[in-house]
Amino acid sequence: MDIAGKDATIEPEKGNENPVNYCATNMSSDWPLNDNYLPNTSVGMIPRGNSIMESSACSSAPMVDSFCPLIWDQPVSEQNRGYCHVNIQNNARTSDSFGPSAGTGWIPDTMLRDDMFLPTVQGMVPQSLPQLPSDSGFIERAARFSCFSGGNFGDMMNPFSVPEYLNSYSGMLASVQGQHEVFAGDGTKLNTTESSKEASLPLVYGTEGSPLKNEKMRECLPCSREEAQQGVCTLANDSDEAEFSSRGDQEELEGSPRESSGKGVESKKRKGTEQSTALNVNNRALKPSAKTAKDDAEIQNKDDLNPTTSKPSGKHGKKGLQWPDLPKEEYIRVRARRGQATNSHSLAERLRRERISERMKFLQDLVPGCSKITGKAVMLDEIINYVQSLQRQVEFLSMKLATVNPWLNFSIEGLLTKDIFQSRIGSSSSLGFPPDVTIPYPPPHQTPPGLIQPDLSSLANSSNALRRSINSPFTPAFRESTSQAPSMWEDELHNVVQMGISSSAHLSSQDLSGSLPPRHIKAEP
Amino acid sequence: MKARTGYSTSLKQEFLKKWIKGIRIYSNFKKDMNILERKKAIKLSADLAIASTRNASTRWSRTLTANISKNETNKIFVEQIFSDSEVIKKEAPSRLMARSNRIASKKIWRRSHITQIKARKMGPYAVKARSIAKKLVKNRTKVLKSLVPGGENMDGISLIKETLDYIVSLRVQVDVMRRLASAAENSTRSL
Numbered sequence: 160m161d162i163a164g165k166d167a168t169i170e171p172e173k174g175n176e177n178p179v180n181y182c183a184t185n186m187s188s189d190w191p192l193n194d195n196y197l198p199n200t201s202v203g204m205i206p207r208g209n210s211i212m213e214s215s216a217c218s219s220a221p222m223v224d225s226f227c228p229l230i231w232d233q234p235v236s237e238q239n240r241g242y243c244h245v246n247i248q249n250n251a252r253t254s255d256s257f258g259p260s261a262g263t264g265w266i267p268d269t270m271l272r273d274d275m276f277l278p279t280v281q282g283m284v285p286q287s288l289p290q291l292p293s294d295s296g297f298i299e300r301a302a303r304f305s306c307f308s309g310g311n312f313g314d315m316m317n318p319f320s321v322p323e324y325l326n327s328y329s330g331m332l333a334s335v336q337g338q339h340e341v342f343a344g345d346g347t348k349l350n351t352t353e354s355s356k357e358a359s360l361p362l363v364y365g366t367e368g369s370p371l372k373n374e375k376m377r378e379c380l381p382c383s384r385e386e387a388q389q390g391v392c393t394l395a396n397d398s399d400e401a402e403f404s405s406r407g408d409q410e411e412l413e414g415s416p417r418e419s420s421g422k423g424v425e426s427k428k429r430k431g432t433e434q435s436t437a438l439n440v441n442n443r444a445l446k447p448s449a450k451t452a453k454d455d456a457e458i459q460n461k462d463d464l465n466p467t468t469s470k471p472s473g474k475h476g477k478k479g480l481q482w483p484d485l486p487k488e489e490y491i492r493v494r495a496r497r498g499q500a501t502n503s504h505s506l507a508e509r510l511r512r513e514r515i516s517e518r519m520k521f522l523q524d525l526v527p528g529c530s531k532i533t534g535k536a537v538m539l540d541e542i543i544n545y546v547q548s549l550q551r552q553v554e555f556l557s558m559k560l561a562t563v564n565p566w567l568n569f570s571i572e573g574l575l576t577k578d579i580f581q582s583r584i585g586s587s588s589s590l591g592f593p594p595d596v597t598i599p600y601p602p603p604h605q606t607p608p609g610l611i612q613p614d615l616s617s618l619a620n621s622s623n624a625l626r627r628s629i630n631s632p633f634t635p636a637f638r639e640s641t642s643q644a645p646s647m648w649e650d651e652l653h654n655v656v657q658m659g660i661s662s663s664a665h666l667s668s669q670d671l672s673g674s675l676p677p678r679h680i681k682a683e684p
Numbered sequence: 685m686k687a688r689t690g691y692s693t694s695l696k697q698e699f700l701k702k703w704i705k706g707i708r709i710y711s712n713f714k715k716d717m718n719i720l721e722r723k724k725a726i727k728l729s730a731d732l733a734i735a736s737t738r739n740a741s742t743r744w745s746r747t748l749t750a751n752i753s754k755n756e757t758n759k760i761f762v763e764q765i766f767s768d769s770e771v772i773k774k775e776a777p778s779r780l781m782a783r784s785n786r787i788a789s790k791k792i793w794r795r796s797h798i799t800q801i802k803a804r805k806m807g808p809y810a811v812k813a814r815s816i817a818k819k820l821v822k823n824r825t826k827v828l829k830s831l832v833p834g835g836e837n838m839d840g841i842s843l844i845k846e847t848l849d850y851i852v853s854l855r856v857q858v859d860v861m862r863r864l865a866s867a868a869e870n871s872t873r874s875l
Contacts, residue, residue: 504794511841518844525851536817539824542847546831549854556861557730561722563868 692856695737700860702733728752734857743842744850747834 519538523529526545532538706729711717717725731748738745803811828843829835832850835843 514841515844518841518848521848522844522851525848536820536824539821539828542851543824543827543831546828546847546851546854549851549858550831552858553727553730553854553861556858556865557727558719558723559865560726560861560868561719563865563872565719565722 692852695856696860698737699730699733699856700864702736703729703860706730706732730857730861734853737853737856738849742846742849743834743838744832744846745853751833 515535519535522538522542523532526538526541529538529541532541707726710725710729714721714725732752735745735748740746740749799811799815802814806814825840825843828847829838832843832847835846838846
């Protein structure tokens with residue numbers, strides 16, 4: 160189901176590098192980066208006429224803005240690539256990367272791969288789609304699209320006969336929300352009433368002659384809360400219906416065809432189809448394929464069973480990992496790409512893979528030396544090594560501390576000194592303790608005097624050592640700060656001793672931070 | 685960058701304070717520990733401190749605290765350190781297990797089915813390569829799960845998130861410990 164077989168895998172995050180076509184380096188790896196639609200791929204516009212809108216840009220708003228009006232004039236090519244589902248995180252990037260490329264107005268054929276979707280300029284929509292309602296209305300609707308009920312997959316209309324409206328839709332959606340959303344459910348709804356839609360939809364675009372294959376599916380997938388910032392829609396039928404009902408006039412256009420669709424869809428699905436039909440306004444030739452019809456029925460059944468579990472059921476295909484119980488309210492719509500299986504399972508898996516790859520990218524920044532690694536297996540290996548090394552370091556350091564300080568009476572003072580050294584030498588991110596901080600401590604408890612002796616001695620030693628080291632010839636700037644320091648050491652020493660003595664000394668962060676004088680030494684990178 | 689540094693600095697401060705407090709409490713508990721006990725005390729306090737900086741919001745911190753509290757002697761120690769109830773019991777695994785069993789059987793069917801489909805579509809070699817890669821990833825995920833405390837019952841996405849958080853905390857821990865160690869070493873050396 161994955162487009163691993165295809166050579167165009169796009170990494171969503173790499174938009175700025177103009178990744179027209181990313182070949183998945185690890186096709187065999189379970190890391191289908193190409194699944195993410197690549198908002199930042201510089202999707203050019205398809206020149207002329209029929210061919211093309213194969214490259215589907217990500218439906219990011221920025222992309223829409225920069226899109227060339229040429230797109231609309233060209234009939235949608237039959238090879239609907241489908242949408243890359245919106246990657247929420249790629250919003251900013253797509254906008255950046257899209258600007259330059261969109262200006263050309265030509266989509267390189269290479270871009271026309273599965274996951275490209277042409278973004279449409281908002282402004283363009285009204286030109287080419289007279290029937291389209293005003294952009295604002297459409298956008299508004301698009302904005303609600305994120306809340307599709309899941310599972311209505313099935314006959315996705317051919318996205319590329321659809322691409323126009325999809326583009327505009329996605330573009331508007333993105334523009335409205337400034338965020339990528341994964342569209343799902345639209346397609347499913349559309350599919351249900353495709354036949355009827357075709358008749359009724361006053362699509363302006365010339366659709367390609369070849370029948371659209373419903374290879375793409377839109378499906379609402381539950382998305383994690385953090386990822387669905389704006390576009391998260393509740394899966395609940397109520398919410399969908401509410402949204403649908405709030406749609407603009409376009410819905411009404413579609414309303415009748417939707418209603419007349421032969422399938423016994425549930426009410427929510429009907430509403431969903433309304434939404435999708437809104438999208439379909441631009442889409443002229445939605446031809447349900449037998450396959451999609453079957454899928455749709457299947458999906459409907461699934462939805463019938465339990466809308467909230469459609470996502471979990473979709474996740475069965477996950478290899479060895481379980482999908483958590485996502486909150487039922489949040490779903491992401493995912494659009495399948497051309498050549499991919501369009502059932503809920505695969506879409507859910509694709510979404511999951513995207514999430515994993517997103518997080519892997521964070522890890523890449525965190526784990527040193529992983530910037531060049533692409534591939535889950537290798538990355539995981541690096542991560543494991545890093546975690547193991549960190550854990551071993553902790554063990555080693557704790558042993559070292561045990562040997563260095565037999566009394567276990569570490570003092571803040573020692574750390575402050577260390578901090579001074581670090582800050583003066585210019586190392587990164589000091590602890591932030593100023594040398595002359597005065598630490599107010601609660602009055603010491605009654606403790607056996609014997610305990611004080613070792614503390615005092617060690618502390619005195621350490622403070623002497625610190626003072627000596629401080630007064631050693633360092634930079635003059637250091638010295639001027641340390642000139643004040645020695646006078647403070649005594650106070651600190653007393654404080655620290657008190658701290659050491661009282662077992663219940665409560666070091667409050669407020670105390671420390673509050674007592675940081677403005678002239679503290681801090682080297683911040 | 686500034687913000688991030690500020691955050692990590694405050695994190696280090698918080699960790700340091702808690703850690704030292706823990707050490708002090710421990711040393712008051714047991715006088716005259718041998719070196720191994722000291723090391724254990726140090727590490728324990730460090731782990732508790734770094735876990736508490738997360739305020740039990742992450743699974744690894746909860747698991748870490750729970751594991752430490754399993755030991756009875758440690759429990760008292762833990763409770764004394766954290767007078768505020770930060771210690772949260774680990775989630776009952778039973779619920780997750782039930783779900784996983786149910787899902788596992790479906791996964792098996794689905795996996796076999798998908799393999800067939802893919803074999804037809806892509807040819808045998810691609811399928812094999814992909815399955816090998818998947819095995820690799822799966823094995824490594826298993827290892828990672830064993831490394832990160834509390835990672836056993838988590839799915840891939842949450843696991844990576846937890847790992848991220850855990851790595852950050854480990855780095856803070858190592859950094860502070862290293863500084864303390866070198867400071868203590870300097871002080872003793874210059875005596």
